[in-house]
Amino acid sequence: MAILPILQYPDERLHKVAKKIDQVDNGIRKLVRDMAETMYSAPGVGLAATQVDQHIRLIVIDVSETHDDLKVFINPELIQGAGQKENEEGCLSVPGIYEKVSRAERVTVRALDEHGKTFTLEAEGLLAVCIQHEMDHLQGKVFVEYLSHLKQTRIRSKLKKQRRETL
Ligand code: NI
Numbered sequence: 001m002a003i004l005p006i007l008q009y010p011d012e013r014l015h016k017v018a019k020k021i022d023q024v025d026n027g028i029r030k031l032v033r034d035m036a037e038t039m040y041s042a043p044g045v046g047l048a049a050t051q052v053d054q055h056i057r058l059i060v061i062d063v064s065e066t067h068d069d070l071k072v073f074i075n076p077e078l079i080q081g082a083g084q085k086e087n088e089e090g091c092l093s094v095p096g097i098y099e100k101v102s103r104a105e106r107v108t109v110r111a112l113d114e115h116g117k118t119f120t121l122e123a124e125g126l127l128a129v130c131i132q133h134e135m136d137h138l139q140g141k142v143f144v145e146y147l148s149h150l151k152q153t154r155i156r157s158k159l160k161k162q163r164r165e166t167l
Contacts, residue, residue: 009094035060046060057076059073074113080108081108089143091133096162099155107128
């Protein structure tokens with residue numbers, strides 16, 4: 001297993017649109033393991049392949065406190081969304097920034113697991129937020145892009161300053 005470098009906003013590669021995975025093979029399963037290790041070590045609750053510069057439709061999520069409930073979504077599709085709720089979100093590609101975003105409160109998602117088997121999952125709470133956040137990454141969208149232009153400008157300069165200070 002390996003810890004992969006995570007692209008940092010506003011890296012242009014975060015805006016690439018991910019392609020559908022045609023075959024769930026050992027290469028995909030290796031990437032799943034590496035992404036899970038990267039997510040757990042960060043630590044974070046979700047990671048999209050886009051964030052490790054792999055532009056394919058793959059997400060890993062684990063919102064459990066015990067870090068033993070890894071969920072893998074390959075070619076995920078949102079088939080239903082209900083309700084609306086604002087939640088504070090963060091992102092491993094936008095470190096130290098937490099902002100409120102409004103999303104569906106409950107979602108139903110259909111995807112393949114790491115064995116290529118189709119499953120359907122109904123989610124609410126943090127898991128629902130996380131699924132929508134990570135699926136946005138696959139579309140090339142970072143959560144801060146829901147915010148006003150003024151806020152986005154402020155976030156970019158804050159990140160620039162942070163990075164200068166850690167050099
Ligand atoms: Ni993110």
